[in-house]
Amino acid sequence: MAVDYAGQPCDYDAIYAIARKHGLAVLDDACHAFGGHYKNRPVGTLADVNTFSLHPVKHMTTGEGGVITTESAAMAQAMRVFRNHGITTDHRQRSEQGGFFYEMVSLGYNYRLTDFQAALGLSQLKKLPEWIAKRQAIAHMYDAALAGIPAVAPLAVRPEVGHGYHLYMVQCDLAQLTADRAEIFQALRAEGLGVNVHYIPVHAPVLPPKLWHGRGRLPCGRSGL
Numbered sequence: 001m002a003v004d005y006a007g008q009p010c011d012y013d014a015i016y017a018i019a020r021k022h023g024l025a026v027l028d029d030a031c032h033a034f035g036g037h038y039k040n041r042p043v044g045t046l047a048d049v050n051t052f053s054l055h056p057v058k059h060m061t062t063g064e065g066g067v068i069t070t071e072s073a074a075m076a077q078a079m080r081v082f083r084n085h086g087i088t089t090d091h092r093q094r095s096e097q098g099g100f101f102y103e104m105v106s107l108g109y110n111y112r113l114t115d116f117q118a119a120l121g122l123s124q125l126k127k128l129p130e131w132i133a134k135r136q137a138i139a140h141m142y143d144a145a146l147a148g149i150p151a152v153a154p155l156a157v158r159p160e161v162g163h164g165y166h167l168y169m170v171q172c173d174l175a176q177l178t179a180d181r182a183e184i185f186q187a188l189r190a191e192g193l194g195v196n197v198h199y200i201p202v203h204a205p206v207l208p209p210k211l212w213h214g215r216g217r218l219p220c221g222r223s224g225l
């Protein structure tokens, strides 16, 4: 599972080299990377399964919900069944077939987007290219503005990608600054800038502390907050 963190697509050639060696499928959490691309291929086509969130903070919204893209017909059918209580056909398909038969083939959930939400999503989709371009233009303004400040380094953008800019990340060299992270956060918020810490580590406190230590584990834990 790869996350296109901040909006920059991962290096999928490198990820697929590992996946093929071990017979693994690749999932792209593309929630940050609407409008991005990798080696001229658009986000949404980079992995076997690609997921987008339509939560209100994202590039476009349906209130809640999301979109999954895949080239696999079998995967698409399995997801349609899963979102519909594990039932093989929906009402529309049954009325098109003129029959009543359906089967519950697995355990599923009601993960259906409503038609009201879909209508909002379709109208948002029309505005999406303009919004993505605006995010990229704002990011370039930040690039120019921050270029003269040695203590603040924007996250580097690799040459082979197009960045979706859900977030604009900067690394602050605290050795060169008189403020710590909390003070920088407060000062920028006081200026009306919607800065945040993306993200608090997910393993604390959801995983037991015994899993935080040892080779390959996550030693920072709560103390890292």
Ligand SMILES: *Cc1c(COP(=O)(O)O)cnc(C)c1O
Residues within 6 Å of the ligand: 003, 029, 030, 031, 032, 052, 053, 054, 055, 058, 065, 066
């Ligand atoms: C928003 C987001 C999610 C969660 O999306 P939901 O719609 O709440 O399920 C997952 N991953 C990333 C990277 C996100 O930005």
